[in-house]
Amino acid sequence: MSKKRTTKDFEGFEELPYVDTKGNLTSGYGFNLDDPSIRSQLSKDYLAAIGGDTTKSPIMTKKMADPIFKNLYDNSIAEAKKFIGKDYDNTDEDAIEVTTDLFYNMGNTKLKKFTGYQKAIKAKDYDRAAEELKWYNPDKKKRLTGYWTDTKSRAKQHYKALKAIKAKILENELIKQLGGE
Numbered sequence: 001m002s003k004k005r006t007t008k009d010f011e012g013f014e015e016l017p018y019v020d021t022k023g024n025l026t027s028g029y030g031f032n033l034d035d036p037s038i039r040s041q042l043s044k045d046y047l048a049a050i051g052g053d054t055t056k057s058p059i060m061t062k063k064m065a066d067p068i069f070k071n072l073y074d075n076s077i078a079e080a081k082k083f084i085g086k087d088y089d090n091t092d093e094d095a096i097e098v099t100t101d102l103f104y105n106m107g108n109t110k111l112k113k114f115t116g117y118q119k120a121i122k123a124k125d126y127d128r129a130a131e132e133l134k135w136y137n138p139d140k141k142k143r144l145t146g147y148w149t150d151t152k153s154r155a156k157q158h159y160k161a162l163k164a165i166k167a168k169i170l171e172n173e174l175i176k177q178l179g180g181e
Contacts (some may be wrong), residue, residue, distance in 0.1 A: 028065035041068045054161045076103035130162035
């Protein structure tokens with residue numbers, strides 16, 4: 001499954017604008033329609049429609065949304081590369097996918113507050129990275145992060161993906177030791 005497909009699956013697609021759980025007018029693949037970087041990619045007719053012009057259609061088609069998604073996703077990849085740093089190319093692909101999706105979902109400002117997650121990803125301590133997404137203080141495990149409580153199934157899938165990396169690495173090492181490919 002492609003990484004872009006996974007993020008699209010998490011976001012879902014909505015043709016009509018709706019107010020999300022944070023109070024943002026949203027449409028397409030989770031696009032915050034109040035965000036200037038999104039608005040700059042929308043047609044004047046669409047902006048008029050969501051602004052109340054009843055002579056225009058507020059329906060966002062996938063043809064309209066796909067280029068916006070591509071721009072946002074490509075930006076998320078670039079942010080993930082900066083976040084992970086110089087060892088990006090040697091980081092597990094599932095950890096990169098999770099981090100890219102986190103940037104798409106949270107944005108730069110929120111994810112950069114997850115300093116424990118960043119430190120764990122850079123150290124390739126994927127178990128700790130998973131715990132950093134779940135708990136405000138992973139050593140005490142008393143309070144779940146807002147990310148965990150807000151995104152529920154997405155967070156759980158990220159958690160499972162990060163936790164599974166260690167087993168995947170060990171399995172690959174064992175196969176190499178046994179003379180396999």
